[in-house]
Amino acid sequence: MLENEENPCISKSTRLPRKRFYRARAHSNPLSDSHFPVPISPSHVDYSLHYPQFFQSSDILAGSKKIEFADIGCGFGGLLISLATLFPETLMIGMELRDKVTEYVKERILALRKASPGEYQNASVVRTNSMKYIPNYFEKGQLSKMFFLFPDPHFKEKNHRRRVISPHLLDEYAYVLRVGGIIYTITDVEELGDWMKSCLEGHCMFEAITEEELEADPVVKLLSSATEEGQKVSRNGGQTFRAVYRRILPCV
Amino acid sequence: MEDENEQGRETEVAPALISVHPAQHYVTVAVGSDLRVFNLQEGCSVSxxxxxxxxxxxxxxxxxxxxxxxxxxxxxxxxxxxxxxxxxxxxxxxxxxxxxxxxxxxxxxxxxxxxxxxxxxxxxxxxxxxxxxxxxxxxxxxxxxxxxxxxxxxxxxxxxxxxxxxxxxxxxxxxxxxxxxxxxxxxxxxxxxxxAHTEFVSCLTFICCQDYPLGLLVSGSGDSTVRLWDFTSGSLLHTCEVGAEAGIAQSNGRKEGSNTIVTGLCATPDGSLVAVAIQRQLLRESLSSYCSFPGIMLLACNFSAKILSVARVVSITEEAFIPTSLGTTFSSGLLWMVMGVSSSQSSGSASLARVRVISGFSKNDAESTELEPIVLADKEIPGGEQLLLKLQGNLSVEEEVFSAAAEAVKTAMHNLLIKKQYSAERREFRKRGRNDRKDKR
CATH class of the missing domain: 2.130.10.10 (YVTN repeat-like/Quinoprotein amine dehydrogenase)
Known part of the structure; x- marks a missing residue:
């Protein structure tokens, strides 16, 4: 406790980490070779490290629960924090490539867990390159929701292969999503919005979700309101473009 | 910058490859840009x-x-x-x-x-x-x-x-x-x-037998293991630590600090045997053919227990023969191997290709018959010296060329498969040298 009071990175009033001490570049190159540890396979992911309260002892219950939501490129973790209270019994993980940002989210979750005991135990974050290592974290059909909120637009055509939604990467997302699972994407860049929509539209294992269903889904409202990027866009009166699709069985 | 260019050029060195026609009508060897084909039925080279x-x-x-x-x-x-x-x-x-x-x-x-x-x-x-x-x-x-x-x-x-x-x-x-x-x-x-592999995966092969027509998958990797998989579920069935086995088979001691890479796999058509090509290198200074593993390892597959076990180590010690590529056919019971490398401008070495054949690469009755692999002499190889003349380019290969080639193959393998490792200081240094940062603190 004493440590925290001396730690300038933690706000004295809210006990939350202060963002200005975790300033990072806005973008990171997903193509570069990675220098962080990666679990060999999904069974090597240490759940007790991420969700200590759910996996306190090695009892029978421990083996049963698995991560169901993945926020790819979670940024400063706004969505994760909102989802954690909305779905308190669902395990969720944020994946972020920038180490400083990951560090911030980690501190933020720890602080929230301390501030409101019993809550936020189901949210965690990991530093990884999700474009490369998704199969190392999740088994086939493990996830029910995947989020891609305000991803890096990579405007140059030469760099389109760095986009987190691409026809080939959708194959991997379809693999980790269960049938009926939902993929949420949103961006404030019209060009990227069109791109993501056309990628999903053209993929045989995804179908668009109807407007009525979108209205009924409480998560959809969070897409633009919960994230730091989304708040920034609405502050500036910007437009957002979303594409929400369901994983289906491919027609043979 | 300069040493990066140097490395880029080194990558141009390519290991020699071999492929055998399924009915053993032809054998082909590729060395550098050169594709060499020999007709085994008629005993002549093909243009x-x-x-x-x-x-x-x-x-x-x-x-x-x-x-x-x-x-x-x-x-x-x-x-x-x-x-x-x-x-x-x-x-x-x-x-x-x-x-x-x-x-x-x-x-x-x-x-x-x-x-x-x-x-x-x-x-x-x-x-x-x-x-x-x-x-x-x-x-x-x-x-x-x-x-x-x-x-x-x-x-x-x-x-x-x-x-x-x-x-x-x-x-x-x-x-x-x-x-x-x-x-x-x-x-x-x-x-x-x-x-499950912890290093690059270098080679794959399927093995099937009558009880398992679907087949099982075998993979070789830079983590010195050969692994057996049920590929439809992705579950690991067995791991064979060929690195440790090769260490035992080799002359005593010298195990520490060595790095074993599986470079090639080749299975018999009945799936009972898998030939494994291995490269060993000491992480210490002294790199020479001495610490390599000349020859191949034969693994037996037990389909009912779903395990791979070392059946035999075939050493080729009269020359330091480290195969770079393996091939076999449906029925002949021959394992074709090539060791070789393309010519490299940077070190000025000429290209090399050496073809060897092992007979008895089959195991029809799993328990009763003894496995008797024999390394054939040059004259006993199908096609004889004419084949060697075509595929190797010349008949005799000198000792020094072997060790030079072994070195070159290691470098090529290393550059192709192993990620560049930068020390933390080097990474920091490169980050500081970035010129795309707008605000300098």
Whole structure:
């Protein structure tokens, strides 16, 4: 406790980490070779490290629960924090490539867990390159929701292969999503919005979700309101473009 | 900067490859850009006919393969061309240009589709409109099939029933993808990932027997293991620590600090035996053929227990023969091996190819008959000295060339597969040297 009071990175009033001490570049190159540890396979992911309260002892219950939501490129973790209270019994993980940002989210979750005991135990974050290592974290059909909120637009055509939604990467997302699972994407860049929509539209294992269903889904409202990027866009009166699709069985 | 250029040039050195016609009508060896074909039935060398604007290959060949029915042969490599040959006339029937360098090829069992993987981790597919003897050369365009995200694909195999295509990459990943009826639209349905290797996966092969017509998958890796997989579920069945086994087989001690890489796999058609090519290198200074592992290791597969065990280590000690590529046929019981490397400008060494054959590469009655692999002398090889003259380029190979080649092959392997490791200080230094940062603190 004493440590925290001396730690300038933690706000004295809210006990939350202060963002200005975790300033990072806005973008990171997903193509570069990675220098962080990666679990060999999904069974090597240490759940007790991420969700200590759910996996306190090695009892029978421990083996049963698995991560169901993945926020790819979670940024400063706004969505994760909102989802954690909305779905308190669902395990969720944020994946972020920038180490400083990951560090911030980690501190933020720890602080929230301390501030409101019993809550936020189901949210965690990991530093990884999700474009490369998704199969190392999740088994086939493990996830029910995947989020891609305000991803890096990579405007140059030469760099389109760095986009987190691409026809080939959708194959991997379809693999980790269960049938009926939902993929949420949103961006404030019209060009990227069109791109993501056309990628999903053209993929045989995804179908668009109807407007009525979108209205009924409480998560959809969070897409633009919960994230730091989304708040920034609405502050500036910007437009957002979303594409929400369901994983289906491919027609043979 | 300079040492990076240096390394870039070193990569140009390519290991020699061998491929044998399924009915043992032909043997082919690729050394650098040179493709050498020998006709075993008639005992003569074959000259290739290529009427394309860019005949033959201009740069190192990285992948060669016969189709399962023996009618087609594919060669591809650093010149970004995939050439598909008829094995009757040895004419080039199709020439496919790739955007990037090609690292692996596969032919569907019926010979209707040819798949190849490039350096960007994308697998492409070409549909052939049949093989007509007198057709003119056709230039084809490939369609993307699937992609590993920016990881070099090292091996590409069709499952025996052709339901799946399996790809392995430099990021320790093996992906099993359902091969669709119309692959030109892409293969989107991933069946499984086989994950357990902790280093790059260098080679794949399928083994099947009568009880398991679907087959099991065997993979070799830079983590010094050979692993057995149920590829439909992606579950690991058994791990064979060939590195440790090779250490025991080798002359005493000297185990510490060595690094074993599995570079090649080859299975008998009945699936009972798998030949493993191994490279060993000491992490310490003294790199020489002395600390290599000359010869091959034979693994026996027990299908009911689903385990791989070392059946025999075949040493080739009279010369330091470290095979760079392996090949076999349906019935002959011969294992064909080549050790070799393309010529390299930077070190000024000439190209080398040495072909050896092991007989008794079969195990018909698993328990009763003893496994008797024999390394054939040059005269006993089918095709005899004429074959060696064609495939090796010359008959005798000097000792020094061997060790030089062994070195070059190691470098080539290293540059292709092992990621550059920067120390933390070096990374920090490079970060500080970035020139795209606007605000300097």
């Amino acid at each position: 290739l006919v290529d009427e394309s604007p860019e005949p033959l290959h201009k740069d190192s060949i990285r992948a060669i393969r016969f189709g399962a029915n023996g009618k087609l042969f594919v060669s591809a490599g650093d010149d970004k061309l995939v050439k598909i040959w008829s094995t009757d006339s040895w004419r080039c029937l199709y020439s496919v240009s790739s955007e990037k360098r090609v690292s692996a090829v596969a032919i569907s069992n019926g010979g209707r589709f040819v798949c190849f993987a490039d350096k960007f981790g994308i697998v492409w597919v070409v549909e052939l409109d049949g093989v007509h003897e007198n057709q003119a050369l056709v230039c084809k365009k490939a369609e993307p099939l699937l992609a590993h995200y920016c990881s070099i694909i090292t091996s590409l195999e069709f499952s025996p029933d052709e339901q799946y295509i399996v790809s392995a990459d430099r990021d320790f990943k093996i992906r099993v993808t359902a091969f669709p009826k119309n692959p030109l639209d892409g293969a989107h349905e991933i069946q499984s990932f086989c994950l």
